[in-house]
Amino acid sequence: MQTQELGRGGPRVSRIGMGALPLSFDGRPPRDAALKVVWRALEVGITFFDTADSYCLHAGEVGHGERLLREALAAHPAGAGALVATKGGIARDGRRMRKDAHPATLRRACHASLRALGAEAIELYQLHAPDPRVPFADSVGALAGLLAEGSVLRVGLSNVTLAQLDEARAIVAVTSVQNHFNPWDRSDARSGVLDACAAGGITYLPFSPLGGSRRVALLAQSPGLAALARAQGATAAELVLAWLLARWPAMLPIPGASRAGSVEGAARADALRLEPAALAALEAAFAALPGAGRAPAAAAA
Numbered sequence: 001m002q003t004q005e006l007g008r009g010g011p012r013v014s015r016i017g018m019g020a021l022p023l024s025f026d027g028r029p030p031r032d033a034a035l036k037v038v039w040r041a042l043e044v045g046i047t048f049f050d051t052a053d054s055y056c057l058h059a060g061e062v063g064h065g066e067r068l069l070r071e072a073l074a075a076h077p078a079g080a081g082a083l084v085a086t087k088g089g090i091a092r093d094g095r096r097m098r099k100d101a102h103p104a105t106l107r108r109a110c111h112a113s114l115r116a117l118g119a120e121a122i123e124l125y126q127l128h129a130p131d132p133r134v135p136f137a138d139s140v141g142a143l144a145g146l147l148a149e150g151s152v153l154r155v156g157l158s159n160v161t162l163a164q165l166d167e168a169r170a171i172v173a174v175t176s177v178q179n180h181f182n183p184w185d186r187s188d189a190r191s192g193v194l195d196a197c198a199a200g201g202i203t204y205l206p207f208s209p210l211g212g213s214r215r216v217a218l219l220a221q222s223p224g225l226a227a228l229a230r231a232q233g234a235t236a237a238e239l240v241l242a243w244l245l246a247r248w249p250a251m252l253p254i255p256g257a258s259r260a261g262s263v264e265g266a267a268r269a270d271a272l273r274l275e276p277a278a279l280a281a282l283e284a285a286f287a288a289l290p291g292a293g294r295a296p297a298a299a300a301a
């Protein structure tokens, strides 16, 4: 797996990461199988893992995803070279998810994440989503405080607009933006967020890069994508990841995985080289996907 800097001048991490949401949400694999998925990711060269304190089933197990990654990475020889990014700002009421980015809540959440990860400092701490009930500058100010005290080494934002990114950058150094981006939703290529990230040395982490677990099957079912995939000796999902990397080199896709086969696909995607004609053909095939042209609302998760 090739590597890239996380933010400007940051540590080098794999060019494709692993989204760990499917290891903690409904339908997740048993613990032993989940550990094996993380180990397989390490074996194919993945060194960037994305999770959140809210990646769990209910309020009683907040931090499930963080604890799972801690355990998996500690038990594998390559685990020490991996970087875990986590998020705070979404609380659990029973099974329900609710935005809560009050400064005091973010501080408590960050300290709980530190304990769950067993870390002295969090490598990348992301605001999961702006909270409409809290002035955005106050939430970002809390992240700046956590950075200043050394609880977090880098700050990221998720589910933000260009105006929010600009506002945050006036308060704190922003290392990453994690927004919804996939063949169905390329709004950040038009909104200016991607351009601002590229110009500012900010890593863009497209979440749900394959459309999310409910839409991913549509990729393989698309006759146009299937034909292009056959021509490249790849799968439709691998082509989508290769397309993201080829079109926007500052991106670091974080496909979610609950099977070893999915992380192996990420490694194959890293090795694919798509010529301009193949990229154009792919984009034409995306236009024929069911639901194309109707950018789905991005739900923070």
Ligand SMILES: NC(=O)c1ccc[n+]([C@@H]2O[C@H](COP(=O)([O-])OP(=O)(O)OC[C@H]3O[C@@H](n4cnc5c(N)ncnc54)[C@H](OP(=O)(O)O)[C@@H]3O)[C@@H](O)[C@H]2O)c1
Residues within 6 Å of the ligand: 018, 019, 020, 021, 022, 050, 051, 128, 158, 159, 178, 206, 207, 208, 209, 210, 211, 212, 213, 216, 235, 237, 238, 254, 255, 256, 257, 258, 259, 260, 261, 262, 263, 264, 265, 266, 299, 300, 301
């Ligand atoms: N910040 C936010 O608000 C937010 C919101 C959503 C997600 N995220 C983050 O972004 C990550 C990715 O998003 P996501 O999990 O929602 O959607 P996704 O990555 O678009 O799709 C995940 C689905 O794709 C499948 N998949 C992955 N690699 C594949 C491959 N090579 N071939 C075939 N299928 C493949 C997975 O299958 P298997 O499960 O069977 O392996 C899973 O069902 C999450 O894990 C999470 O870390 C963040």
